[in-house]
Amino acid sequence: KKITTLPGDGIGPEIVESGKAVLQVIADLYGHQFEFQEGLIGGAAIDATGVPLPDETIERCQSSDACLLGAVGGPKWDQQPPHLRPEKGLLAIRQALNLYANLRPVQALDALIEESTLKPEVVSGVDVLIVRELTGGIYFGEPRERRTIDGEEGVVDTLVYKKSEIERLLHRAFQFAEIRGKHVTSVDKANVLESSRMWRECANEVATHYPSVTLEHMLVDNAAMQLIRQPKQFDVLVTENLFGDILSDEASMITGSLGMLPSASLNGTAFGLYEPVHGSAPDIAGLNQANPLATIASTAMLLRYSFGLLEEADCIEQAINQVLLKGYRTADLTNANAISTEEMTKAVIKEIK
């Protein structure tokens, strides 16, 4: 199996190194062969090639079975014009590889329950899978431009969806719900947006194919509230690109730390791109302080969704739980006795073994 790593910027290289190390240990233990190759993306790609996503990177990803991405962006490239910004590499790779289904699981880990700003009884037991549409909507719609309106300067962005784009994503959500809590909350703004009304129609239609799953519609403003009020009510939360961006970052606060959250971006095949939800944290880049657990958890998702290696995935996730229960903490999770990125990685590897 071929894995392309895309370290990117900031702490990206360090945490991807941790992920690779864990994957290598799994390969050795379980007798698999993982072949690694590396690709450029984000600021690192801009510095080396002038663009945030070189064609060569796309080709490498396409010729592999899965990708592991670190993070992109940093102050160094903040003055670049929009189409030459590191984030553009992220948006472009989603489109180029048709990664339309973004999975962001949010689970409360008992060992970290006190980290959350929410009360323990609200957080404990939360297990939400956010399924976010990732290649459509207002992120990519045209026109997106400055324009003269009524004789003065104005601006336009466009939210566009084809029915098939909405449906394929909803099918994924219902399929995940079938093997989870059998409940889908579809989030939209159907009292205002025409696209949300189509979304709601599609959800109702797709739901008929999954009789064991219950479907609930929720307005996005209410969802933003309910995630804080009673997060345990959610099983699978499915929504369009921008709503998913906002709600998944909000939901990350349930766990108390963005440093723990993995993600998967899937197309219709087994191929997927896996990355931590957090950013490139340029302030601690290269200092061996970053929390590698979100990236390590992403490797578990990689094994599960792209390679079908369920036991191996479980093994990694249990190891993460164990090191946390044993009290190991990186600097983002503690004020005292923080361990380094490398030490945390080693602790996880020791648990795996």
Next chain:
Amino acid sequence: KKITTLPGDGIGPEIVESGKAVLQVIADLYGHQFEFQEGLIGGAAIDATGVPLPDETIERCQSSDACLLGAVGGPKWDQQPPHLRPEKGLLAIRQALNLYANLRPVQALDALIEESTLKPEVVSGVDVLIVRELTGGIYFGEPRERRTIDGEEGVVDTLVYKKSEIERLLHRAFQFAEIRGKHVTSVDKANVLESSRMWRECANEVATHYPSVTLEHMLVDNAAMQLIRQPKQFDVLVTENLFGDILSDEASMITGSLGMLPSASLNGTAFGLYEPVHGSAPDIAGLNQANPLATIASTAMLLRYSFGLLEEADCIEQAINQVLLKGYRTADLTNANAISTEEMTKAVIKEIK
């Protein structure tokens, strides 16, 4: 001074009655004359006239100095076509009266600190003013339609802003910041949306007119997180229509109850429309159980912003605080010994006197 009340649907009539009673007491105590007239909106207007916002209602509002609105909507009208839904009345009145600046203050009340699902130390002392653009953006942009895309069914919504619409709203936000904590957080999605990039430029430009106020830009996904992580970092949060809708409902959870939150919708003049942030709660309509405090707090905003009666406004807000400190609670805030809408209204009036 003329006030048009728009009771609307569900609990709307009951809570507007409470608001009127409080305004009447203030008039008597301080020697003012308030003249009340009533208008139809929402489902009530649909039932009576066939449309959610009759022209007559607009005219009544235009001929008055301020409006007090209850709430609109309910299951009875859920099957109506989009342009004949109660919410359409709300959207239409915002446009008809050019109410572009929506103010949603979120304050942690010590008496209710335990109501929040957030930890007391996170919530205590929070005092955020959300300033939301209310008459533009994707709520009103054209085209908004079903459309054939690549030979299949598709849908489009459009986010449109004129520079002047963004600027006038930002000026309001900075003006409020000047008399508050002198900090503006401008929320956008400038790494994706062209409209957000224009928003950011406008914010930078407008900021130069308010040298005593500091300006910070924050991406909307991060803002959704920071409101939970550290709400005390915000003073004035200013943003476009849809982001404001989502973030203000999320922020309401800081106070623990939507039942407490007032709002003001202003145009460039002293005129304003005031309403509770919560909805029409059809399940408890007519039962004398609704919490009238958000509506009563809205009358305080009315007195402050439309009539310039600062002392009277403070008096109402202090009375609300006092009844809560004395332990009075409606059913949304307690499981035992709940008092009725009327009893709560009387308790506030007693404090005012």
